[in-house]
Amino acid sequence: MKDFGYTINRDRQIDYDALPRDVYHQLKKMEPSVNACISCGTCAATCTAGQFTDFSLRRYILLLRRGDNSEVIKNIDKCMLCGKCMLACPMGVNTRNVIQSIQLIINKL
Amino acid sequence: MHKFDPFVLPFTLGLIFLAGCLATKYFTWVKNLPGEEKTKIKKGIFTLKSLKALQEVFSESLLHRKIFKVNPLLGYMHASLAFGWFLLIAAGNVESRFFYHGHSSPPYIPIFFRFFQPHPTNFRYEGLFSFIMDLLLLIILTGVALAWFKRLYSKYFGMKKTTVLLLGDRLALSSLWVIFPLRFLAESFTSASYGGGHFLTSNAGAFLGSFLPAQQLVYPTWWAYSLALGIFFAALPFSRYMHIPTEVLLIFLRRYGVSEKKVTTSFTNIEINSCSRCGVCIDPCQLASVANIKGVQSVYHLQSIRNQATCEDQSMNCLMCGRCDTICPVGIDIKSIRMAQRKQQAIQKENAFSYVSKINVKKADVIYFGGCMTNLLPSVKKSMIDILKEAEINYWFMDETDSICCGRPLMLAGKEAQARELMLKNKALINASGAKTLVTSCPICFKVFNEEYKLNIEVLHHSQYLLRLVEAKQITINRLNTRAVYHDPCELGRGSGIYDQPRKLLNKILHLNSSSQEKENALCCGGSLANLKIASDERKKITLHALQTLTANNPDALITACPACKKTFAISAPITVMDIAEVLSKSMVRKDRRQINRVKIRQDVPEEVEAG
Numbered sequence: 001m002k003d004f005g006y007t008i009n010r011d012r013q014i015d016y017d018a019l020p021r022d023v024y025h026q027l028k029k030m031e032p033s034v035n036a037c038i039s040c041g042t043c044a045a046t047c048t049a050g051q052f053t054d055f056s057l058r059r060y061i062l063l064l065r066r067g068d069n070s071e072v073i074k075n076i077d078k079c080m081l082c083g084k085c086m087l088a089c090p091m092g093v094n095t096r097n098v099i100q101s102i103q104l105i106i107n108k109l
Numbered sequence: 110m111h112k113f114d115p116f117v118l119p120f121t122l123g124l125i126f127l128a129g130c131l132a133t134k135y136f137t138w139v140k141n142l143p144g145e146e147k148t149k150i151k152k153g154i155f156t157l158k159s160l161k162a163l164q165e166v167f168s169e170s171l172l173h174r175k176i177f178k179v180n181p182l183l184g185y186m187h188a189s190l191a192f193g194w195f196l197l198i199a200a201g202n203v204e205s206r207f208f209y210h211g212h213s214s215p216p217y218i219p220i221f222f223r224f225f226q227p228h229p230t231n232f233r234y235e236g237l238f239s240f241i242m243d244l245l246l247l248i249i250l251t252g253v254a255l256a257w258f259k260r261l262y263s264k265y266f267g268m269k270k271t272t273v274l275l276l277g278d279r280l281a282l283s284s285l286w287v288i289f290p291l292r293f294l295a296e297s298f299t300s301a302s303y304g305g306g307h308f309l310t311s312n313a314g315a316f317l318g319s320f321l322p323a324q325q326l327v328y329p330t331w332w333a334y335s336l337a338l339g340i341f342f343a344a345l346p347f348s349r350y351m352h353i354p355t356e357v358l359l360i361f362l363r364r365y366g367v368s369e370k371k372v373t374t375s376f377t378n379i380e381i382n383s384c385s386r387c388g389v390c391i392d393p394c395q396l397a398s399v400a401n402i403k404g405v406q407s408v409y410h411l412q413s414i415r416n417q418a419t420c421e422d423q424s425m426n427c428l429m430c431g432r433c434d435t436i437c438p439v440g441i442d443i444k445s446i447r448m449a450q451r452k453q454q455a456i457q458k459e460n461a462f463s464y465v466s467k468i469n470v471k472k473a474d475v476i477y478f479g480g481c482m483t484n485l486l487p488s489v490k491k492s493m494i495d496i497l498k499e500a501e502i503n504y505w506f507m508d509e510t511d512s513i514c515c516g517r518p519l520m521l522a523g524k525e526a527q528a529r530e531l532m533l534k535n536k537a538l539i540n541a542s543g544a545k546t547l548v549t550s551c552p553i554c555f556k557v558f559n560e561e562y563k564l565n566i567e568v569l570h571h572s573q574y575l576l577r578l579v580e581a582k583q584i585t586i587n588r589l590n591t592r593a594v595y596h597d598p599c600e601l602g603r604g605s606g607i608y609d610q611p612r613k614l615l616n617k618i619l620h621l622n623s624s625s626q627e628k629e630n631a632l633c634c635g636g637s638l639a640n641l642k643i644a645s646d647e648r649k650k651i652t653l654h655a656l657q658t659l660t661a662n663n664p665d666a667l668i669t670a671c672p673a674c675k676k677t678f679a680i681s682a683p684i685t686v687m688d689i690a691e692v693l694s695k696s697m698v699r700k701d702r703r704q705i706n707r708v709k710i711r712q713d714v715p716e717e718v719e720a721g
Contacts, residue, residue, distance in 0.1 A: 033644060048513060049464075051512075052465050052511075077458050078464060080518070080519060081518040082481040083481060083638050092646070093645075096638075100641050103456060
């Protein structure tokens, strides 16, 4: 074919079906209340670990929902399980079991 | 005199099998105990402790006194079976000793005495013994009848719920229940055919013999009785009835000081095999009674461990409130066993918190550690600071900013390595401060500081410290015209044994109502950090039920000494909920009058009463 000097751009799309959301699916089974999370960020605001490092449960739930697991896997063990996030969560999400479950799921991987 | 018949074989073989099985297991378990525990046994065995153990075996394993306290009918049922059977065996042995003039007999002779000697003519004590044996048999039969009735209507025995038994236990139970009716039938038919017996078997024999072929039924019923015994003995080591011999071993070892450790040891095997699955632990468990969560109670947890089928969902779904532990008639150390399971199931990680940066230390006499929960309750923090300032204490509020957790929530989740890392960091800060006293307003923190940190300084819960300040007149009080009820937090009360000091302090300030469930019987607020699995609506049910009990006689305020309890109650309570520090701060006479705490507890009642 003659080269007219045009290029065809590849489609820029995010293929959600290709993302590995199985961690989040398993998390939903183990702790159904994670569905109620509205990403308000109160948990991250009160977080004890968050005073010293980059730990944000709000962010991690969002990332898992998008299938972006790597940052979560690296950081999830930083939680002290202190319970402040659970006391603060307005939706009654069992945040401590969310973290515990993520740790269990990741351990099996 | 003939002393053998083939029908004794099922009983004898079953007994030999049982004896061998128990000897092997007990020898192995005791041999595998940690060295320091075995030393305790050696030191204790020839002391008074052995006599005390024997006394406990008599009052608990036979008379079941702790079960009588739960419910008298339940106690009678257990005692009539246990003590009755024990006396039957003992009396039977005495009877055959007397009859055979002190010569020893094979072990089955006392059990089947009436078969071999239905109506001995030259036995001086036949009347007395046959009366005793008949009486004991009657008592046991009433026990069996009650046991059968309890399976259908447990509420008459003070138990709303009883254990749901697995198939193996049901089979063992069935064999146990037919033993005594079969003995009764065998002895009655024997009495009808050959005479002998007393008020029970003689009359029953006469009645049954009037329409049944008694003589033909003698031999088959003795066979059936022997078979029932043999099956029961063979099933015993694999069923709930293993508790019968094992709890005797447990009582002795416990008297010598042997106890559970952080990890499972062979002592744990002895404890879990001592669990009779009586089910008394189910009703006190608020997960069962209020939140309808089944299958996680101690009886089922211990069963899972015995069947080597534990799972995280079961071991983590427990408030660790200690109500089951308190009521267990066998005194099994349930909480420690569950903690060891959690530790085994948890993923231990080293250096998980290396990201924690340097925290500044302040030199002071007293360290106040609020804890993670207190840090979310500004009014409690403010009250403590006001009190410390008023008493002119040289204090350091350790976790005012840049705080790390005390480590107990991680420990409760079984993550001991992670907990130890936090504990080391905190301990370094505490030591560097040079303080002589550590005060915390959270019972969860208090328990770990007191038991795990191994600090060289005094560790106090704030209710103890505040009482000390008031008694030393470093704080003066104006009484409040309020009626309040005090809630015992699980970690402070059952967890650390502190029931009286908070009440002593509160009685100086206001009028305390008592509650129907308090001190060792206090309910859990439901906010427990030890339960990772419970959902928020299930927790709410527990909280509302606890509130209902606490506010039964209409107090003006609910006072607690734990920030988690306070937060949990405050969301749902119809009345004011206050921490003990807030109450003291409110009633405290301040040098600077402008600092008066303006929150009113009740609008219609004048608050302060003139100091007397």
